[in-house]
Amino acid sequence: xxxxxxxxxxxxxxxxxxxxxxxxxxxxxxxxxxxxxxxxxxxxxxxxxxxxxxxxxxxxx
Numbered sequence: 001x002x003x004x005x006x007x008x009x010x011x012x013x014x015x016x017x018x019x020x021x022x023x024x025x026x027x028x029x030x031x032x033x034x035x036x037x038x039x040x041x042x043x044x045x046x047x048x049x050x051x052x053x054x055x056x057x058x059x060x061x
Contacts, residue, residue: 016023
């Protein structure tokens with residue numbers, strides 16, 4: 001398994017410590033969900049015929 005090191009600001013870290021949670025499995029689940037979300041978005045976008053130019057124009061309106 002690969003190790004990932006992240007930096008957490010002091011205030012959120014203090015809040016995390018209050019709960020005594022083993023954050024590693026929680027973070028792994030969050031990462032997995034985010035990958036699933038991004039994969040689904042990628043799947044939807046891949047079927048779109050809208051160009052980036054079309055999207056920018058639509059966004060401008």
